[in-house]
Amino acid sequence: MSDEAPSETRGETLPEHVAANREAWDRYAADYVGPGERAWASPEPSWGIWGVPETEIRLLPDDLKGADTIELGCGTAYVSAWLAQRGARPTGIDNSPNQLETARRLQAEHGLDFPLHLGNAETTTFADASFDFAISEYGAALWADPYLWIPEAARILRLGAQLVFLTNGLLMQLAMEEYMKDDPAKATLRRPLFRMHRSVWPDDTAVEFHLPHGEWIRLLREHGFEIERLVEIQAPPDAVDSPKHSHVTADWARQWPSEEVWVVRKRG
Numbered sequence: 001m002s003d004e005a006p007s008e009t010r011g012e013t014l015p016e017h018v019a020a021n022r023e024a025w026d027r028y029a030a031d032y033v034g035p036g037e038r039a040w041a042s043p044e045p046s047w048g049i050w051g052v053p054e055t056e057i058r059l060l061p062d063d064l065k066g067a068d069t070i071e072l073g074c075g076t077a078y079v080s081a082w083l084a085q086r087g088a089r090p091t092g093i094d095n096s097p098n099q100l101e102t103a104r105r106l107q108a109e110h111g112l113d114f115p116l117h118l119g120n121a122e123t124t125t126f127a128d129a130s131f132d133f134a135i136s137e138y139g140a141a142l143w144a145d146p147y148l149w150i151p152e153a154a155r156i157l158r159l160g161a162q163l164v165f166l167t168n169g170l171l172m173q174l175a176m177e178e179y180m181k182d183d184p185a186k187a188t189l190r191r192p193l194f195r196m197h198r199s200v201w202p203d204d205t206a207v208e209f210h211l212p213h214g215e216w217i218r219l220l221r222e223h224g225f226e227i228e229r230l231v232e233i234q235a236p237p238d239a240v241d242s243p244k245h246s247h248v249t250a251d252w253a254r255q256w257p258s259e260e261v262w263v264v265r266k267r268g
């Protein structure tokens, strides 16, 4: 599905969108240090823009003891830290050296050591059937091409393993004109659903990927995943607008899902 010309970055040959996203995330990384520190220090997982607690939406398996887990686009790797605290043996992969630098510093500060790989979640070097659980909170879930990272996740997961990924809500995608940061989602459809796939921020270079629900279902099933849940996240009553996420208001997200989580399992 990817017909882009490769581009040369730091001596590696990366697909064009992966090179663009590495450059963008190396720039954004400084803004993710504070949130990463707070998330590492938090004993209880909470998810997405609105910090919905794990106790409410239960995205993690009950028993992670001894599980080999992979976080696809781990950023500062706080999700993997939460998995480690639950007895898992986590591994993280991320495309940004600067994000991984923060992750490594936080590992040292919290006395938690697990493998962190610099790489592209679309084409990893992990062996087939290496992991019992995969997760992506705003990582590969939207920054990698689903036609590449979903088959790759299927390859590296064991039979019966779960994949959980959190991304932008479909309705929010349609309610935004484009990714104009100060033009938040409205109560009208502003973009077509058909042929959704790749979008480039007009004022930036970063590339995101989103699919219609029917296409997610087709793609996931094609690669051997059964869909267990699609969690549509609602902003809590006390949520306030986040200046960092000016593409959606709390009021909008109390009425429609600004975020969604796919919980799927590789058929055993």
Ligand SMILES: C[S@@+](CC[C@H](N)C(=O)[O-])C[C@H]1O[C@@H](n2cnc3c(N)ncnc32)[C@H](O)[C@@H]1O
Pocket: 018, 021, 022, 025, 032, 072, 073, 074, 075, 076, 077, 079, 093, 094, 095, 096, 099, 119, 120, 121, 122, 137, 138, 139, 140, 143, 144
């Ligand atoms: C928003 S962060 C996600 C991490 C964390 N959960 C968070 O919300 O801060 C997005 C991460 O995805 C990473 N990323 C983007 N494209 C990637 C790819 N193709 N493979 C692996 N990681 C990728 C970026 O480098 C960035 O660290």
